[in-house]
Amino acid sequence: MKRPFPSFLLQRLVLKPFREEIKNSINTRGIHPKLVGFLANQDPAAFKYAEATAKTCAETGVMFELKKCNREDLEDEIVKANEDENINGIMVYYPVFGDRQDQYLQNVVDSSKDVEGLCHKYIYNMYHNIRFLDKAQTKKCIIPCTPLAIIKVLEYVGVYNPILAYGNRLHGRVITIVNRSEIVGRPLAALLANDGGKAYSVDINGVQEFNRGTGLRLKKHEVIDTNLKLEDVIPISDVVITGVPSPSYKIPTSLLRDGVVAINFSTYKNFEDNVKEKASIYVPTIDDGPKTNLRSKSNKITKSDLPRRGCLISGSRRNEKIRVHFADEVVNNEKASRNPATKHHVAQNSNITYYM
Numbered sequence: 001m002k003r004p005f006p007s008f009l010l011q012r013l014v015l016k017p018f019r020e021e022i023k024n025s026i027n028t029r030g031i032h033p034k035l036v037g038f039l040a041n042q043d044p045a046a047f048k049y050a051e052a053t054a055k056t057c058a059e060t061g062v063m064f065e066l067k068k069c070n071r072e073d074l075e076d077e078i079v080k081a082n083e084d085e086n087i088n089g090i091m092v093y094y095p096v097f098g099d100r101q102d103q104y105l106q107n108v109v110d111s112s113k114d115v116e117g118l119c120h121k122y123i124y125n126m127y128h129n130i131r132f133l134d135k136a137q138t139k140k141c142i143i144p145c146t147p148l149a150i151i152k153v154l155e156y157v158g159v160y161n162p163i164l165a166y167g168n169r170l171h172g173r174v175i176t177i178v179n180r181s182e183i184v185g186r187p188l189a190a191l192l193a194n195d196g197g198k199a200y201s202v203d204i205n206g207v208q209e210f211n212r213g214t215g216l217r218l219k220k221h222e223v224i225d226t227n228l229k230l231e232d233v234i235p236i237s238d239v240v241i242t243g244v245p246s247p248s249y250k251i252p253t254s255l256l257r258d259g260v261v262a263i264n265f266s267t268y269k270n271f272e273d274n275v276k277e278k279a280s281i282y283v284p285t286i287d288d289g290p291k292t293n294l295r296s297k298s299n300k301i302t303k304s305d306l307p308r309r310g311c312l313i314s315g316s317r318r319n320e321k322i323r324v325h326f327a328d329e330v331v332n333n334e335k336a337s338r339n340p341a342t343k344h345h346v347a348q349n350s351n352i353t354y355y356m
Contacts, residue, residue: 013156014152014153014156018152019056019059019060022060022061022062023059023060023061026060026061026062027061032061032063033062033063033088033089034062034063034064034065034086034087034088034089035053035057035062035063035064035065035087035088035089035090035091035115036064036065036066036067036081036087036089036090036091037050037053037064037065037066037067037090037091037092037093038067038069038074038077038078038081038090038091038092038093039066039067039068039069039093040068040069040070040071040073040074040092040093040096041071041093041095041096043093043095046093046094047093049093050066050093053066053091054066062089071096071097074092074096074105075105075108078090078092078105078108078109079108081113082108082109082110082113087113088113089113089114089115090109090110090113090114090115091115091116092105092106092109092116106118106119107119107120114142115142116142116144116145117141117142117143117144117145118144122141122142122143123187125141126141126143126144126187126190126191127187127190127220127221128220129167129194129219129220129221131167143187143191144183144184144187146183146184146188146265147184147187147188147191150188150241150263150265151188151191151192151195153263153283154239154261154263157261157281159173159238159239159261160195164196167194167195167196168195168196168216169195169196170192170195170196170197171196171197171216172196173196173197173198173238173239174197174198174200174233174236174237174238174239175192175197175198175199175200175237175238175239175240175241176199176200176202176230176233176234176237176239176240176241177189177192177199177200177201177202177241177242177243178202178230178240178241178242178243178244178251178270179202179203179241179242179243179244179265179266180201180202180203180208181243184243184265185201185203185243186201188241189201189208189210190210190221192210193210193211193212193221194212194220194221196212196216197211198210198211199211199221200226200228200233200237202230202233206225206226206227206228206229207226207228207229207230207232207233208223208224208225208226209223209224209226209228210222210223210224211224230255231255234251234255234256234257235255235256235257236257237257237260238257238260238261239260239261239262239263240256240260240261240262240263241263241264241265242262242263242264242265242266242270242271243264243265243266243270244266244268244270245266245267245268246266246268247268249268249270250269250270250271250272251270251271251272251275252272253271253272253274253275253277253278256275256278256279257278258278259278259279259280260278260279260280261279261280261281261282262275262278262279262281262282262283263282263283264283264284269284271284
């Protein structure tokens, strides 16, 4: 029997406690942290995301300043912000150049002010399961936001086992992620494996397994190439997470195990309409903006469906609606996200600028 769930906003259930914690900490400590956002493109979606950033900062007590500049001047502006003691956090609304130069700019941002977790230090630490910046473990590393948002949802709905030790709470869980982009899919697989889960990562090249070995003997995950297919891993998965930027790609409900947790972070719905017949919890993303006309017309993953590895740079951001189905109840909410392969987005934020 599917358990009913009260129709409160997911924002109240998952996001609000974090915002309240930030707000209370700022008030209690009597501090005035300042976040600066750089907008160096003409993308309306990026501007809309900047507006959302400003709104959330106002609600939590963070001072926010949006600086517009030409992209040729952006590097110098970031360096100035790095050196400005009055600025505590920096974020850049990508894409700027839409190529590897954007990757370079991500590493120009001082790691102590990088609220998006995109600099090399944070990416390295994430893949090596290094969770803190200091030996005293008082400063947590910043995690890329969409993977973090998905993890927080998984924690809330009980996929993480709170009885187990911190860092091992996905032990025994099998999770499939149909996306291996550098911005969401691969980091998410690494994070889930580092938390003790067995994560199957699916892209156009096949299926990889991310795990920490038998009995979680490894300190960080390892990646194993397999000969498995999507049809092999979906039926054994406790959680299926999709991010295929195609309106025609669907995970067949018949493949899902009964009681699965199904989460979609793509602009398009990657599950069939009858997914709730199998899923105990279903999180679909609804995109109310323009679509990209992709060619795939079957359930097979094609090169036009899945983002390629290394598509970190070419995304943009905007707000979109997300509905979360807990059994038969529907919860409406918002999520800022971006999808690199189709000029859409999957949330790009931090603990401060986290939107659902």
